[in-house]
Amino acid sequence: MSDSTSQESLDPNVRQTAAEIATGDRTDTLLQTDELVKTFGGFTATDSVDFSVEAGELRCLIGPNGAGKSTLLKLITGTLSATDGSVYYDGHEITELAPNERVSRGISMKFQVPSVYGDLSVRENARLPIQQFADGDERERRVQAAIDAAGLTGHEDDEASTLSHGQQQQLEISMAASLEPDLLLLDEPVAGLSVDERAEIADRITTLNREEGIAFIVIEHDTDFVAEIADKVTVLHKGDIFREGSIEEIESDPAVKRIYLGTDEDSGGDGQ
Amino acid sequence: MAAESPAADSRSAPAAIARLRNRLEGPNTIGNSRWFWVGFALVLAVLVAIPIVGSGTGGQFSLFLVLGLLGLSLSFVWGYAGILSFGQTVFFGVGAYTFGVVSINFPSPTGITGAVVAGTVAGAGLAALLGYFMFYGGVRDVYVTIITLVSTLVALTFMAQTAGSEWTIGEAALGGFNGMPGMPLFTLGIEGLFSFQFVYNEYEVFIPLLGTRVFDPFYYLVLVLLVAAYLGLRVLVNMDFGRVLVAIREDEDRTMMFGYDVERAKLVAFTIGGGLAGLSGVLYAARNVYIDPSVFELYFATLPVVWVSVGGRKSLLGAVAATIAVEYLRLSLGGEFALVAVGALLLLSILFLPGGVVPWVDGKIARSRLVASDGDSPGGPAEVSDS
Numbered sequence: 001m002s003d004s005t006s007q008e009s010l011d012p013n014v015r016q017t018a019a020e021i022a023t024g025d026r027t028d029t030l031l032q033t034d035e036l037v038k039t040f041g042g043f044t045a046t047d048s049v050d051f052s053v054e055a056g057e058l059r060c061l062i063g064p065n066g067a068g069k070s071t072l073l074k075l076i077t078g079t080l081s082a083t084d085g086s087v088y089y090d091g092h093e094i095t096e097l098a099p100n101e102r103v104s105r106g107i108s109m110k111f112q113v114p115s116v117y118g119d120l121s122v123r124e125n126a127r128l129p130i131q132q133f134a135d136g137d138e139r140e141r142r143v144q145a146a147i148d149a150a151g152l153t154g155h156e157d158d159e160a161s162t163l164s165h166g167q168q169q170q171l172e173i174s175m176a177a178s179l180e181p182d183l184l185l186l187d188e189p190v191a192g193l194s195v196d197e198r199a200e201i202a203d204r205i206t207t208l209n210r211e212e213g214i215a216f217i218v219i220e221h222d223t224d225f226v227a228e229i230a231d232k233v234t235v236l237h238k239g240d241i242f243r244e245g246s247i248e249e250i251e252s253d254p255a256v257k258r259i260y261l262g263t264d265e266d267s268g269g270d271g272q
Numbered sequence: 273m274a275a276e277s278p279a280a281d282s283r284s285a286p287a288a289i290a291r292l293r294n295r296l297e298g299p300n301t302i303g304n305s306r307w308f309w310v311g312f313a314l315v316l317a318v319l320v321a322i323p324i325v326g327s328g329t330g331g332q333f334s335l336f337l338v339l340g341l342l343g344l345s346l347s348f349v350w351g352y353a354g355i356l357s358f359g360q361t362v363f364f365g366v367g368a369y370t371f372g373v374v375s376i377n378f379p380s381p382t383g384i385t386g387a388v389v390a391g392t393v394a395g396a397g398l399a400a401l402l403g404y405f406m407f408y409g410g411v412r413d414v415y416v417t418i419i420t421l422v423s424t425l426v427a428l429t430f431m432a433q434t435a436g437s438e439w440t441i442g443e444a445a446l447g448g449f450n451g452m453p454g455m456p457l458f459t460l461g462i463e464g465l466f467s468f469q470f471v472y473n474e475y476e477v478f479i480p481l482l483g484t485r486v487f488d489p490f491y492y493l494v495l496v497l498l499v500a501a502y503l504g505l506r507v508l509v510n511m512d513f514g515r516v517l518v519a520i521r522e523d524e525d526r527t528m529m530f531g532y533d534v535e536r537a538k539l540v541a542f543t544i545g546g547g548l549a550g551l552s553g554v555l556y557a558a559r560n561v562y563i564d565p566s567v568f569e570l571y572f573a574t575l576p577v578v579w580v581s582v583g584g585r586k587s588l589l590g591a592v593a594a595t596i597a598v599e600y601l602r603l604s605l606g607g608e609f610a611l612v613a614v615g616a617l618l619l620l621s622i623l624f625l626p627g628g629v630v631p632w633v634d635g636k637i638a639r640s641r642l643v644a645s646d647g648d649s650p651g652g653p654a655e656v657s658d659s
Contacts, residue, residue, distance in 0.1 A: 079525060103531035115526040117519055124299055128519055129530040131512045179531060 028055040029091075030183055030215050031076065031107075036085035038071050038239075045071040047239040048085065055182065058209045058216045060226040062250070063236035064259055069219045070112065072236065073185050076217070077109050078102045090182070108181035112188045112219075114168035116175070118161030122152050125160050125171060129178050142178065150174035151200070166197035170204065177208055184208070186218045190225055202228050223251065235259075296503060298510030300352070300518055302587045302634045319495055324485045331474075334491040334559060336599045337498050340592040341552035343579040344501055347591030349545035350580060352509050353538055354521030359420030360549045360576045362427050365567040367395035367550025368557035369431070372452045375558075376444035379456035381467035388460070388554050395550015396543050403542035407535040412524070421573060428568035451564025458490065458558035471559060494555055498592065501548060505588050508544075517541055571611070578614055582621045584628020593630065 032052040038045045046068045053059050061069045074080040076087060078099040086095045094102055116125050126146040127139070134142050147156055150170040155163065160171065169189055176184055186205070190198040206229055208214045220226050226233060227247045235243040235250060237259050243250055250256055297304040303312070322333055346360045371391035375384045402423060406416055435448025446452060461467025470490040477487045508514055516537050519527040528534045557563040566572065575598075583594025598617065602610040625632050 077529060079528070098533075099528045100531050100533050103529060109529050111526065111529075115523050117522040117526075119522060120518070121299065124515065128515060128527075131515065132531060175530070 029053070030055040030057075030089065031217075032088045033072070033076070034086040034088065036072070036075055036087065037083045038068075038075055038080060039083045044239050046075065049236075049240060051234065051241060053183065053215055053217060056209070056213045056215050058205070058229055058231045059218070060230035060233045060247075061217060061219045061236060062221065062223070062226060062233060063242070067236040068239040069236050070187055071239075073109065073187055073217065073219060076102075076185060077107060103179065103181075106180075106182035107185070108176040108179045108183070109185040110169075110172045110176045110187065110189060112191070114165065114172050116160040116163070116168050116171050118159065120160055121157050122147060122160055122163070122171060123156040126150075126175060126178065129175050146174040146178045147171075149177070149204075164197075166193050166200070169193065169197075169201060173201070173204060173208075177212075177214065180212075181214060183215045183217070186216060188219055188221065190220065190222060198222070198225060205229055223247070227251075295507045295510065297506075298514075300509040300514050301506050302584075302630060303589065316499065320492075323488050323491050324479060324482065331488060331491070332603065333596075334488065334494050335556075336596045337491070337494040338552055338555040338559060339575075339579075339599055340498050340595045341494075341501055341555070342549055342576055343583070343591040343595035344498070344505065344588060345545040345548035345552065346576040346580045347583070347585055347588050348505050348509070348548070349542055351585035351587070351591070352514065352521060353517045353541035353545075354524075355538060355542055355545075356414075356417045356577075357420040357542070357545065358417045358577060359422070359424035359573055360545065361567055361573045362420070362424035363395035363399050363546040363549035364553035364556070365424070365427055365431075365563075365565075366398050367391040367553030368563040368567060369446070369452065369553075370394035370550075371554040371557050372455050372563050373441045373444040373446075375455050376452075377442040380463045381459045381461040382463045384456060384458065385460045385462070388551075388558075391554035391557075392547050392551040395553060396547030399546020399549075400539065400543040403539045403546075407538045407542070421570075424568045424573045425570065428565050431565035431568060447564070449565060451562055453562050455557065455561045455563075457561065471561065490559060494559075497551070497555070501551075502588055502592060509588070513537070513540075575614070578618045580628075582617055582629060584631040587628060587630040587634070590628050590630030594628070 029052050033049050035048040035050060036046055037048055049072060063069055071080060075082050078097060082095060086093055088094065089105055089107065094105060123143060126143045130139055130142045130146065147153060152167060152171060160168065163171065173189065190201050193201065202225060205216060209216055218229065230247055233245065233247050233250045234241055235256055242259065243253055243256055342360060342364055346357060350356050368391065371387045374387035374390045378386060406419055411419060431446065432449055434446035435450060439446040444452060457469055458471040459467050459469040470493050474486045474488050476484050478484050516527065516532055520534055520537060524534055579595040579598050580591045582598060583590030598614060602614060605613050621628065
């Protein structure tokens with residue numbers, strides 16, 4: 001959905017990423033945060049976070065409770081406004097954009113708790129994001145495709161509230177993906193799911209990533225799931241980036257183990 | 273659609289009815305079957321017959337229908353967009369006062385017709401102004417309810433102190449608690465071309481079998497406007513826009529993350545609701561040829577919430593039916609006892625039928641169909657494409 005090339009020469013907010021400045025080349029950096037700060041009263045939820053994601057990358061965000069993971073996602077989507085710092089998407093600053101404007105640029109999100117519309121049918125749910133850009137037969141085709149992709153064929157007229165937790169997660173991922181985003185944010189997509197449902201979600205995410213080129217930022221506590229899907233893992237701790245690397249590097253890092261087990265002397269933070 | 277003659281087919285009466293039903297029906301409205309429309313036609317026939325059969329009752333019933341428009345406006349705003357406005361009466365009152373001021377200053381048929389438009393626009397305009405600051409200011413949920421309630425109480429306080437001669441707009445004295453008398457009789461048209469007086473113009477018609485009956489044109493005007501507003505809102509809530517409103521009602525943040533401008537959608541819905549409430553106020557003032565600040569009082573502000581709660585806020589029809597029923601009850605009981613009865617009705621509704629009477633009846637019918645068809649589809653809402 002992003003279309004930066006036609007605007008770059010006109011948009012005063014277009015900037016090079018830190019990596020571009022360092023190397024003198026354009027990179028495929030899709031999202032970058034620049035010293036992003038969010039405070040709630042006296043509590044700092046994210047503390048000068050410099051975080052970036054490449055186009056088509058599948059990134060997992062992990063960290064202890066209160067590390068600032070969900071806050072970071074909300075700052076990226078605009079559902080929370082930053083206290084300080086900037087968010088750049090596709091080379092354009094989006095810090096001041098409303099959430100719906102960020103969606104139109106190509107950012108989509110699935111919330112932690114399944115946020116399907118319980119009173120509406122599966123078809124009505126699937127139709128809602130699609131009706132913005134498709135009409136008539138094309139709309140119906142896309143709606144059915146989204147339902148099929150969620151594995152809900154035959155459940156079109158069921159109320160969404162009657163679906164299982166896993167089916168609701170699948171439906172919501174379908175709804176978010178039907179906006180054809182370049183970046184899809186998933187907040188704990190497999191929390192509370194069975195092993196089979198977890199495998200289905202993992203398969204869904206990797207399929208969307210590899211076949212449709214959608215970049216992902218996935219918050220997840222389940223390290224087995226992270227190991228299954230992630231290209232790269234970022235560990236957040238006390239509102240800042242603690243480590244970044246492959247899942248093997250992260251898992252073998254004793255400092256990461258310490259903050260997860262709470263034995264690190266600095267790990268007593270609380271937060272969002 | 274028949275492939276051989278699509279043009280002829282699309283012009284045929286059944287195809288036209290199917291298209292009309294496609295517009296009027298959908299998952300966001302109760303009543304999506306042929307039997308519903310048969311019942312609707314029967315009720316409409318009864319409403320048409322009321323002033324004819326019960327000669328002289330049209331006057332009082334016209335008030336119920338006028339208030340039905342106010343109930344409808346709240347049902348749309350609260351039931352569909354999820355905005356509980358406790359101050360729909362501020363738009364109602366402002367519409368009524370605007371109509372009074374404009375019609376007193378321009379008492380010709382053209383002026384009065386313009387006053388109807390001015391009153392409706394004033395209601396919508398005030399809603400747009402208030403809604404803009406609320407929704408774009410991040411005000412949500414119960415705070416919207418409080419602000420709208422306070423708005424109507426502020427209007428009450430303000431209008432109550434307008435008894436002095438300095439509170440005169442042209443020829444129209446606002447009159448404080450004495451109200452604003454002296455409005456011209458409600459006559460619509462264009463001066464010199466055509467005009468028709470709708471109030472205090474009851475005339476006798478002879479109907480075979482029934483004999484001579486009194487015909488109240490104002491009643492029928494209000495009935496037409498109410499039916500048009502009801503059908504118009506049905507079309508609106510079953511369009512893409514209506515789906516977005518329902519989505520906002522269910523989960524505002526989720527809807528925002530689907531790319532929708534939630535604030536703008538709520539503002540549009542709130543403005544439409546304000547316009548309908550304003551039109552209701554216009555008709556109220558036109559019927560009574562008078563308006564006073566009591567329309568801004570807390571008791572009156574509570575009534576639309578009672579009507580819509582009892583009827584079912586997610587049912588446009590329920591709101592209208594409950595408005596007529598509760599107002600009939602209030603009028604029949606009269607005095608302080610009516611207050612107690614209305615309060616008790618609200619409590620009973622919240623305790624035992626929190627979704628309201630009409631959605632409860634609809635659910636019962638759907639379940640009985642499900643049982644009758646032994647597990648087959650209950651004939652739920654037809655899927656509608658408004659493309």
